[in-house]
Amino acid sequence: MPKPTDPNLDTLIPLFRSIGLSQSKATEAAKSSKSAATLKSLIEKYRLAERDHDGGLQEKQAGLVAAFAVQIAKSGGLGDGEETYVLDKILEGGLKSVDQVTGTSSLVHCVKLLKGFLEAATKYAECHSVPIDQKDFDEHCGIGTRCCLIFWCYFEQVFQD
Numbered sequence: 001m002p003k004p005t006d007p008n009l010d011t012l013i014p015l016f017r018s019i020g021l022s023q024s025k026a027t028e029a030a031k032s033s034k035s036a037a038t039l040k041s042l043i044e045k046y047r048l049a050e051r052d053h054d055g056g057l058q059e060k061q062a063g064l065v066a067a068f069a070v071q072i073a074k075s076g077g078l079g080d081g082e083e084t085y086v087l088d089k090i091l092e093g094g095l096k097s098v099d100q101v102t103g104t105s106s107l108v109h110c111v112k113l114l115k116g117f118l119e120a121a122t123k124y125a126e127c128h129s130v131p132i133d134q135k136d137f138d139e140h141c142g143i144g145t146r147c148c149l150i151f152w153c154y155f156e157q158v159f160q161d
Contacts, residue, residue: 012036018049020062029066032073039069046087057091064090067098071122078122081130085137086121094143095121 009030016026016039030036042065043049051057057065068086072078078086089095103123124140125132137143 008033008036012040015040015043015049016066019043019051019065020057020059021066022059025063025066029069032070035066035070035073038073039066042069042072042083042087046084051091060096061090061093064095064098064101067101068122071102075122075126078125079129082125082128082132085130085132086125089121089137089141089143094138095141100141100143 009027012030013023013026016029017023021029029039048057048062048065065087068090072083086095086101090101095101101121103121121137121141124137128137
């Protein structure tokens with residue numbers, strides 16, 4: 001027997017697909033009411049569906065926006081300026097991975113160990129008000145950072161021990 005359809009899913013899934021999310025990712029994003037409400041707000045507030053029609057949003061960027069919405073929902077929210085700043089970094093292509101957006105990458109953790117204060121985009125924006133220092137933000141989020149294989153393997157070994 002089929003499960004009854006949640007009426008919110010019927011409106012949220014097409015909205016989430018309108019920014020470039022696949023059917024499965026849109027469905028997944030719509031299942032959590034708190035992060036779905038945040039994603040819906042981001043789409044409407046920043047007119048993200050319209051950007052997609054202008055060729056502005058790619059599927060990868062849409063996925064990053066959805067990940068950002070989850071982080072905002074988990075953190076209890078960001079100020080408008082901080083939210084706009086991180087979103088712009090996603091749309092400009094400066095933030096390229098979910099790890100950069102959410103602050104969970106091994107590379108970010110390595111840098112945290114070395115410098116003791118680095119955080120990724122959402123966590124950074126929680127603690128910093130606009131105007132945001134571009135260079136500082138980039139350093140904290142790993143924008144432009146490359147990790148050589150030897151360095152990576154060394155830290156992977158340290159983490160396992």
